Amino acid sequence: MLEQLCRRIxxxxxxxxxxTMKLAVNLPLxxxxxxxxxxxxxxxxxNLPADRLIDILSDTAGAPTAMKGRGASIAxxxxxxxxxxxxxxxxxAKKDLATAVAFGQSxxxxxxxxASALACFEQAEADGLGDADATAMPVHWTRKNNKGATS
Incomplete structure (x- = not known):
């Protein structure tokens, strides 16, 4: 059954x-x-348009494969x-990050x-984003840092 459901086993x-491997796979993303x-x-x-900025950032060596599918929706x-x-x-995501930190300690x-990312995800959850997709994190962080900012 797994061979039918999974790309790789x-x-x-x-x-x-x-x-443990699932935590390791999720952590970098x-x-x-x-x-x-x-x-x-x-x-x-x-002052670049969001779609242009995401397009540029998505087309770099540092961008994960997930940006191909999620970048447009983030923009x-x-x-x-x-x-x-x-x-x-x-x-x-917060649960996985907390589990990874705890496992690391063990x-x-x-x-x-x-641990730093976990603190940011905890703050996002406290700000009411617990049920939002994890791709809400870049938007949340950007908006949180742009309140009161001038450019």
Whole structure:
């Protein structure tokens, strides 16, 4: 059944190892959504249209594959359109980040970037975005940093 549902199947260890791998797979993307918000924030003085800015950032070596599918919807939300359907909620992403930090601690590893992203996701959830898609993070961060800012 998995062969029909999955593009790739990997055995990575004993029972529970798959959950660790899932955290490892999700972690860079979740950190990226926060970093994208920060990148958008420092681009504010450029006064570029959101769709152009996202297009430029999506076409770089640092952009994850997810930007191909989600970049256009992020640009639309930056332009004032409503957020689309939720595929992976901020609250679920926050849970994964918290689990990764806790797991890191359990194996005596520090994850400072993950911990910082977790704090940002916690703030977004506190700001009412728990049910929003995790791609709301860059928009939320940009808007949060542009309140009262002048360019």
């Amino acid at each position: 990997e055995h990575v260890g004993e029972l529970g190892a798959g959950a 979740l950190v990226y959504w926060q970093a994208l918000g920060e990148a958008l924030t420092i681009c504010k003085p450029l 639309k939300v930056l332009g004032g359109e409503p957020m689309g359907p939720t595929a992976f909620a901020v609250s679920a 194996i005596h590893a520090t994850l400072p970037v993950t």
